């Protein structure tokens with residue numbers, strides 16, 4: 106069977122995204138949605154290297170243990186390098202993929218534009234999956250897996266969305282995020298109001 110690099114990466118990554126301690130919000134369904142958003146954004150950027158982008162999307166959260174979220178970028182960079190070495194991906198392109206992954210998170214956001222168009226597209230595609238109904242559900246799912254109540258997710262989630270908004274990298278990505286924000290903010294306000302009322306009673 107003649108498989109291309111993306112297929113080989115997908116085959117290996119899928120197993121790791123299903124691993125027991127992987128965050129339930131960073132499994133293969135997240136990756137499929139980020140791929141879809143990335144494809145949409147990249148239509149505005151004719152210079153995108155589609156193979157590099159797809160491989161970086163497939164591997165960007167590949168090692169995200171639910172209780173070590175703050176380490177997931179470093180861990181995923183290492184796993185990405187191991188997988189790409191194993192399948193014989195060209196070393197110079199491996200370094201480019203690892204750099205794209207290094208720049209994807211809001212936990213350590215860089216100011217200004219990221220170092221490549223592929224990094225900019227991944228950053229935005231990833232943040233879009235953090236907003237709207239899917240993003241809200243993902244935040245609650247992760248906090249639940251960590252043993253926290255739904256209310257505990259709210260403050261963290263608000264900060265994450267505001268950070269994402271400040272750092273969006275592309276016009277189409279920003280537009281897609283903004284489209285999701287009215288629902289997101291209304292949900293958070295209603296949630297907080299009900300939660301505060303129940304605490305008072």
Ligand SMILES: [Fe+2]
Nearest residue numbers: 165166177210
């Ligand atoms: Fe991530």
Ligand SMILES: [Fe+2]
Nearest residue numbers: 135165166231
């Ligand atoms: Fe992600």
